[in-house]
């Protein structure tokens with residue numbers, strides 16, 4: 683079973699083709715959004731930085747895993763407050779028109795599954811938006827089944843592609859404006875004939 687990095691899950695959720703380019707084709711490129719996010723994470727990814735307050739400890743960049751599901755990753759902050767475990771994931775900007783993206787929530791849920799299994803707990807997950815200095819608790823208690831089955835579905839899909847060493851094709855309606863791989867990927871919108879896309883489609887038909 684191929685182990686899945688939770689960070690890669692997020693690429694897959696944003697655009698499965700982008701995930702394939704990064705994980706299977708091993709390409710990478712940065713743009714302003716990637717750099718902004720990297721700079722913001724510099725602090726929270728310093729695992730030597732542990733903060734203590736009354737009844738509260740905050741650990742950064744904690745390595746986590748779940749053997750049964752074959753997933754692993756690194757948290758932003760893991761807070762232990764009065765024996766309660768809280769995951770805090772930092773994002774540069776709050777999405778327009780909603781409190782969170784499902785993709786970001788699923789990333790935190792995958793971390794929660796790992797933390798719960800390691801520490802035998804029922805952790806809470808939060809997103810913190812730097813631009814608005816706003817945090818939101820994610821609805822894992824109420825919607826556990828939804829997030830769990832979505833996570834399994836996505837992990838299985840990723841493993842399927844990894845097994846075949848195949849880069850998934852571009853989804854219909856894929857939004858590309860913020861993607862750092864645009865110059866490498868050359869998405870095909872508004873192009874009538876594209877050999878690369880035809881080959882991807884053919885491979886998918888033959889599955």
Ligand code: SF4
Nearest residue numbers: 697700858861864867
């Ligand atoms: S440019 Fe668009 S289709 Fe290509 S990898 Fe990025 S998001 Fe996906």
